[in-house]
Each structure stands twice: as C-alpha cells, then as structure tokens.
Amino acid sequence: MAHILAPSAQWQMRIAKNSTDASPLTSKMWSSLVLKQNKKGAVKTSAKFRVLAVQSENGTINRMEQMLNLDVSPITDKIIAEYIWIGGSGIDLRSKSRTISKPVEHPSELPKWNYDGSSTGQAPGEDSEVILYPQAIFKDPFRGGNNILVICDTYTPQGEPIPTNKRYRAAQIFSDPKVVAEVPWYGIEQEYTLLQTNVKWPLGWPTGGYPGPQGPYYCGVGADKSFGRDISDAHYKACLYAGINISGTNGEVMPGQWEFQVGPSVGIEAGDHIWCARYLLERITEQAGVVLSLDPKPIEGDWNGAGCHTNYSTKSMREEGGFEVIKKAILNLSLRHRDHISAYGEGNERRLTGKHETASIDTFSWGVANRGCSIRVGRDTEKNGKGYLEDRRPASNMDPYVVTSLLAETTLLWEPTLEAEALAAQKLALKV
Template structure:
C-alpha cells in the first residue's frame, strides 16, 4: 500500500481525477434534479439544483481557493463546517491558517469564553465546489489554553501512532449507515407496516430490495475524487441500510478518510432530501444494527507466520473488554448496549469472544487470513457512530503499546 501526500491531490492527481469529477457531477446533477422521486416532504427536494449549476460554470480567479474546514462537535459524532477563501493554493496543511469558531454553539465552550481553535490536519479535493483547487480541510479542535477539546480524540490517536510508528499499523473501516425519510422511518419502508423479513436485501438488486442506489454511487465517485482511500460499497442486511469501506491505510489516514467520507455522504443525502443516520440500532426488533467493523494489522501480522502476532494481539484485547467498549461508541457503551446483543451477527457487550469466519464474535479472523497464516483481524464491536480516532487509538494502545 502506497500512501499519497495530500498535496498531490491538488497537482499530480488533477488530470487523473478529472474524469471522476465529471462522472460525479453528471450523476449528481441528474439524480439531484429528480428529487421529486424521493422525499416530497423535504424542503431540499423542492429546490431547483440547475440554478446552482449555472453559477458553478462561472470562472473564479485562479489564485483564489475555497476551503471548507470540517471539525467534530461536542457530541463526538456530528460534523460541523464553515468555508473561507484563501488567496493562494496550498500544497500542504502547513500552508493553511488556523481558524476559530463559536464553541458555545457546538457544545464545546461556554459563551463567555467561546472562541475555539481549528487546527488543519488533512487536505482533500472538494467534489462540491466548482474550482479544481477548492479543498476540504479536516481539522481537530483546541480550547483557548491550547489543550484539545473533550471531543478531540485525534490528538491522542496521533500520539499513539507516533509511538507505534515502527509497527506500521494499518486500518480499514467498514462504515454501515441507514437512510431515513424525513419522518424518521427507514427510506423505502411502507408507511404503515414493515418490509419482508431480512434475507433478500444483503448485496441485493431490484427495486423491491434496494433503495437509493444512485445516492450510494454518487457518494463513491465523490469520495474517489476527494482522494479518500475508498475501497467499496454494498447493500446491507436491513433494507435501506448500506455499507462502504475505507482503507486499508497506514496510520491516521483511515480515520481522517472516514470522517471526510461521512461529511460527503451527508452532503449528497442533503440534496436528495434523505436523512443519513449512523445510529447503531435504528430499528428495534429482528433487524440488524449498524457497525463500523475495524480491520487492523501490523508489519508483523502481515509477514509470514503473522498469525502468532494476531493471536497475541487478540489475547491482549480479551483482557481489556470494558476499556474498548467505552472507546467504541461516543456514549461510552450506551449506544452499543442496544446493538451488541449476542444476536443478529453481533457479540455480547459483556463478554469477549473470537473465532475464525464467525460473525457473532467480538473479533473475527477472516477465513482467508487463517488459511494464509498471516494478515489482519476484524474488531466487530465499534458502533456505526463511533469516533474512528478513539477506536484506532484504543487498538494501538492495547495491542502495541501494552497500556
């Protein structure tokens, strides 16, 4: 796996990404304009998207760049953003200025001392802006005294990754999510009832089995354009539920990519008038929940005979169940209480377990890994609304730093 410098997204990959941009915008425009086929009660679908496209065709000054600064608010699971115009094209995050915002409006500061600092950390190309140099900037957040805000899990994760740098930790994250109507019901479900039981929907095809595929495909194209290590997508077990994957990526990139991909997903859904929820158990009863299964490996695990290193890491994880449950959802386990029931392809929240090719355990070793005797393991406990920085941090500190 080769990592790509963020600056390359603005230069060497420009021509290679132009076709992706064209595909995204064509699909984005055609499907957004068909909003009446989606949610008639969402005000966003009433807007004529072709008006915005008319302005997107206007040329902007070559030396002016629109930068969308993203950050995680005080809930630990929602994205906020604001835009600023730069007077030069940045080649790395070091060229980007720090910024501030009103933390009292994002659950992160008191009104009498509300200025909260945004520190740029990663650059992505922006699929929503017309300029080829316009960017998305993933930031983390700091209080006025320079200390990380409570919801800034990235700072601790970065410190852990730096300590474990020689181990070359890789992460791949499987993000499950559910599409909702504006009334909170899963998108495409009958208004006064339920769809047929689970079975035909996973990786399905057909109008009676799959809902909003256009939205999903637009998201994939936009993520590829942005420079995310986007690995794939599929319909999930519950109707109106989908999954996409990012990684495998070295160090911090998978977690940064996941947050930016979530932002892109919400933005596209916003124009359709569809609501995206990362709730780990959006529907009670015999319906699958949603997770963010996290695949983890090190240089030793990927080498010949790596199964020994994998089993050693799993042994360490077995002794830290409570710590990881607290780290794996933003409410320190309360969200996962509704999902990790020991049923519907989940393990029990109270008991650690592992196995080969078993989707009802805490940690799964894929069949191909067991056969090869090397590779990675999948931690199936993180919830769909987890903070990936907290998840990656916990895995490194338990498995590599022996904390």
C-alpha cells in the same frame, strides 16, 4: 472487507497537482449521477423523494445552478477551503468556508481559524473561542477546481486540545516509535441507515409499516430490494474525487441500510479519511433530502444493527509467523474488553446482543470465520499463518480516531501481567 492490501500513497495527505483536470460533483451532474427526471422537469430519485425542481430553462433555479457551476480559476488564483470539525456531541460534523489566496498542497500551508464553541456545545459563552488546526486536506467534489476540504482538530486559544478533540491523543499514539515501526493498517467498514425526512423511518419502508423479513436485501438488486443506491453511488464517486481511500460499497442486510469501506489506511489517516467520507455523505444526503443515521440500532426488533467493523494488522502480523502475533493481540484485547466497549460508540448495547451477527457486549470471544464473535479471523489468515483480524464490536457511530488508536495501544504498547496473560490464554484456548 475480504482482505487488506497495500495502503495508498494518499496517507501523506497531499493534494494531487492535476486536481483541476477533474470535474466537480456539481448540481448538473445529479441528473446522471443521482437523479431521474420526468417529463414535466421535476427531478426525483428512483425512491420518489424530491431533491430540486427546475422551473424552466431560464428559471431561477437554472440561474442559480449556473452560479454554482461557475469556474473562477481563469479569473483568480484564490480558492475556497471548507474547514471541517467535529462538534460537541462527538459525532456531529460542522464546517465553514474561507477564501485562501492561492492553491495549497499541504495542511501546513493553511492558516489556523476559530469558531464559536458556545454554539457547538464545546465552550462557555463567556470564553467561547475554539481554534481550528488544519490537519488533512482533500479535493472538494462539490466546488471542484483547486478548492479543498480541510479536516481540522480543535484547541483552546492557549493551545490545549479541547475534550472532544480525540485526534490529538490518537496522533500521540501513532507517533510512538513502537507503533511507527509496526506500520498499523486499518480497513474500516462504515454502515449507515438512510431515513425519510419527515417521518424518520428507513428509506423504502412503508410509512408506519415494515417491509418483508431480512434476506433479499443484502447486496440486493431491484426496486423492491434496494433503496438508496443513487446516494451510495454518488458518495462513492465523491470519495474517489476527493482522494479518500474508499475501497468498496454494498447494500446491507436491513433494507435502507448501506456500507462503504475505507482502507487500507496507515495510522492516523484512517480516522481522517472516515471523517471526511462521513462529511461527504452528510452533504450528499442533504442535497437528496434524506436523513443520514449512524444509530447502531435504528430499528428495534428482528433487524440488523449498524456497525463499523474495523480490520487491523501490523507489520509483524503480515509477515511469516504473524498468526501467533495475532493471537497475542487477541489475548490483550480480551483483557481490555471493557475499555474498548466503553469507547466503541453510544447505544452499542442495543446492537451487541449476541444476535444478528454480533457477539454479546458482556462477553469477549474470537473465532475463525465466525461473525458472531467479538474478533473474527479470516480463513485465509489461518491458512497462510499471517494476515489481519477484524474487530466487530465498534458501533456505526464510533469515533475512528478513538477506535484505531486504542487498537494500536492495546496490541502494541500495553502489556498485561504474566498471571493475567496466562489466565486469558487458558480461557480463550490460545497458545502464544
């Protein structure tokens, strides 16, 4: 992200009262939003993968589409809430639907629910019940109306967070008075790769072969350079509809790879918004018949990996004299480099090689406008003497609750010894 602006009011996690005024992302909209239709009626994307087939004006799929598009609001006050949670791998998303008696505006109005944790790798079969606690709500772009998506975290029946519940610890850190006073902002750049369904090879790549070398694909335009723009655009609009604080999107360096940015977001909101945006992307690629990959190095060789660069600032960093505060934060980050790397995503060692715009996983570094460093500081931040830093180490499959809270903990709550601080400052050529 170029810079971090003021965060939106969405961080209070409330549903807009005029949510019924907008139309949902229904299957009818795909023809203008995602799909191109040929003369025979078969609907395809520009990448020539099949999404659905309309048999006839009165055919089976057309009737199903009518059912999907039914507006039930004149008939009932009931709404559908899609409860979403993170599965046992720590990266897989799960969801199921529940009828709620009336529209809601806040998670506290929703009931807790449960699921079979033995089927998600989160509980043993003899004691499999896991409890869902609603934490954030978003408008549902697929069902529209007052229907909602509900981001939940997970607990035992006794009320203890289960091991894969990373939101719980993040919420504790973000509620610490020192952290609250510094109003931490985050801007997260989520990279992802689109794969062909049957062969698990990047979208737009010849099966079993390779496209031309990297260079023309980053922010590229044209059928030979851009693969999956329909999905990226559909996801962009779905996020805006849902109330996610999405701030942009672009094609990435490797063909078939894309990025979207979320933020600036305050505290725990950053994780909630990224997880909901990932859910929307999973649903859209599901409808498009394309596989979403968050692997940090989906293709070995001379190809860029996929990261989740995290831009971060505190109130003190954004005020006069903030550059000195940023340098103190960088010093702390250097001393906890191993702790951060271990929490920044599985398979990240395949990406952080010191090549392809990354720093080596084994060495901490920082620099101004240097994308080959662990931490990058922008030219404007240096010039203005205040601003933000960019942590370029997180992998595309990182947990945003873990990364955002760890950045706040290391820079605001953790204090190194004076000896360690002096040695690190000398090594990094920092004067703080």
